[in-house]
Amino acid sequence: MQKVGVVGVGITKFGKRNDANMNLLAWEAINAALQDAGIEQKDVDFFTVGNAGVWSEELLPAVTVGDYAGLTPKGTMRVEAACATGSAAIRVAYQSIASGSAKIALAVGVEKMYGVPVPTVVELIGRAGNFFWEFENFGLTFPGYYALYASAYMAKYEVKEEDLALVSVKNHYYGSLNPYAQFQKRVSVDEVMKSKYVAYPLKLLDSSPITDGAAAVVLASEELARKLTDTPVWIKAQGVASGSSNLSKRSDFLGLEASVEASRQAYKAAGIEEPTKQIDVATVHDCFTIAEILAYEDLGFAKRGEGIRLIREEQTYKGGLIPVNLDGGLKAKGHPIGATGVGMAVEAVKQLRRELPSTRQADIKNGVALTHNVGGTGHFAYVTIYSL
Secondary structure, three states: OOOEEEEEEEEOOOEOOOOOOHHHHHHHHHHHHHHHHOOOHHHOOEEEEEOOOOOOOOOOHHHHHHHHOOOOOOEEEEEOEOEOHHHHHHHHHHHHHHOOOOOEEEEEEEEEHHHOOHHHHHHHHHOOOOHHHHHHHHOOOHHHHHHHHHHHHHHHHOOOHHHHHHHHHHHHHHHOOOOOOOOOOOOOHHHHHHOOEEEOOEEHHHEOOOOEEEEEEEEEEHHHHHHHOOOOEEEEEEEEEEOOOOHHHOOOOOOOHHHHHHHHHHHHHHOOOOHHHHOOEEEOOOOEHHHHHHHHHHOOOOOOOOHHHHHHOOOOOOOOOOOEOOOOHHHHHOOOOOOHHHHHHHHHHHHHHOOOOOOOOOOOOOOEEEEEEEEOOOOEEEEEEEEO
16 A cells, blocks of 8 residues: 655635535635645546535536536546545545555545525435434434434533533634634633524534535645655544444444544554544544534543543643644534535644644644544544644
8 A cells, every 4th residue: 555645735715605606616625735736637647526415506526526627537436424525535535546546636525505595404414314213203403413412421421511612612712713714703601602502402602504615635645745745744544434324223322433443443553542642633523512522532532521621621722632623623614514524634734734823733743633524423434644
């Protein structure tokens, strides 16, 4: 297996992007990534398009994006893994190089969620599990899934709603420092607590938004990566796992087993034994505030039941034990489903390159960053380790 490096990254402004259709939005990110890598479309051997797609105007997004971006006739495919679609797209592009079938590959994630009415989006996301058992019989929405986890966690570990609100406060703070973030206004615990309930105990400001956006990364073989840039960022390892489609089959609602397994795989391959000492910065899947707390524990940043202490003590802020979501996370940066995992990769690369403003640039001591991308409620999990 060949060593694979990230040599170019690009990202669009996240939010309600009525100024661009899906193809143009994808091109914004692709163009930025190509320029960052110093290459042209003709240099790309293969590309993947991450797109959940159920609300998109295009049935074949890989075809239309590739045509619009001038990548045709290079090989392509659409990749989908629910909210982990972006990381799955990176994995396929990565494997094309690692296997030797390509030397330069591009992965782009794109989503236009505002293309259909908001209630339709809510319904479609609510189907992201076992449709006939959970959606049809019990009317579960996506917030409802994570509300089950939040309720179980709060009851088991005597956690309050105000504790969960601290995650929102942190991520909105960093979102306010990120020009690409959907929300750039800071919030207080009081404001979070006063926001409307979506699914008890989760409120509006505990929840990630509906988002349009795109992100892209250019990957290259080791030989080409070293020629294209003096600062390649290597994909050190990636762990992948899945969970039961039916939540009633889960052993408990205190963590996501798929995240635990994906992190175990990634850590073993990357030689990481003490995550908080070896990882400089992490971007985790905080679709809801409880999801970030679960991630702390699933990824081994804290023991079971102790993840809440990290946010209470501000240990996941810049300068803390393990800085998490310094881009605002899904909560404030936004969650364009197909683009989220690629956006995480862009953040990891920029952090390792030390290209960010001092207000949200982590202290890079070990040259290691982690991204954690979950699809559904632990139905998919991708943990990727990036290194200098």
